[in-house]
Amino acid sequence: MHAGHRERMISRLKEFGSEGFQSHELLEMMLYSSFKQCDTNPIAHRLIDRFGTLSGVFSASENELCEVEGVGRSTAQMIIVLRANIERMLSESVQKGEMLGASGAVKDYCMGLFRFVDTEQLRMIFLDSEYCFMSQEIINTGALEQVRPDIMRLLEKAVQKRCPIVVMTHNHPRGSEMPSTEDKIMTRNLFNLLEKAGIYLADHVIVGMHGSLSMRENGILPDIWNDF
Structure with a gap:
């Protein structure tokens, strides 16, 4: 069931981009790589509930992320590494x-x-x-x-x-x-x-x-x- 749902979500993202998604849905898809089997939707909801926005999630520290049920060290570190890549991308937005x-x-x-x-x-x-x-x-x-x-x-x-x-x-x-x-x-x-x-x-x-x-x-x- 999860595999079919994930495929539909990714296909929708490829076809329509991010505009048609809520923040927790984008976060849900990002978490697919950390959680191969389980439903990541509840974890995404808990992260948004805890930090308010996607920006809040990416601004959180490793320890703060790990306080959210379902988020372990490896997931928290993945979010931090992704944040570092986004920061670099933004700093390079002007050539x-x-x-x-x-x-x-x-x-x-x-x-x-x-x-x-x-x-x-x-x-x-x-x-x-x-x-x-x-x-x-x-x-x-x-x-x-x-x-x-x-x-x-x-x-x-x-x-x-x-x-x-x-x-x-x-x-x-x-x-x-x-x-x-x-x-x-x-x-x-x-x-x-x-x-x-x-x-x-x-x-x-x-x-x-x-x-x-x-x-x-x-x-x-x-x-x-x-x-x-």
Whole structure:
């Protein structure tokens, strides 16, 4: 019975894509490789009930996943490895040489970078003089209340890359995308330091639980970004 059901589900996915499926059904199919015989639908339901969304499932830790009935270490590790592959795919969604001049394109890219990141993380995106993508790098990561960006390390990375333009981005995984006072101070300090080194900080994008914000586009710190 399970074999026939699985074949029908996979055939439907091949024919119509993911749009016609609910999240628990996509998760159910993903679990086929871990459970050769049993019905994976109840396990998928329990995962969604526990973590809320597919994104929540992929953001969970190994121990958290193993707390769900029916999920063992090997299944939890499979989900974590799949998450790592998705993260890499999202980070490679912009190719070297692709233009990131528009704030919308930058925000979309940043949203992808942080999609499954559940701790605060600071990254820098390196651009050439035409605002084309060169690379991106994690500068700092850790618990939300512990991350304190090292301004000099940011400067050092930008100089090492020999790029004329950078975008700073970080996330508020459990909060709003609105910048804090500390975010504004850090941005101003970095802008001034980079300017002395001949490097232009083009934006600071913050990704929150429900969206993203470009400080430049929103007229925050208008004295340094005076084109808005």
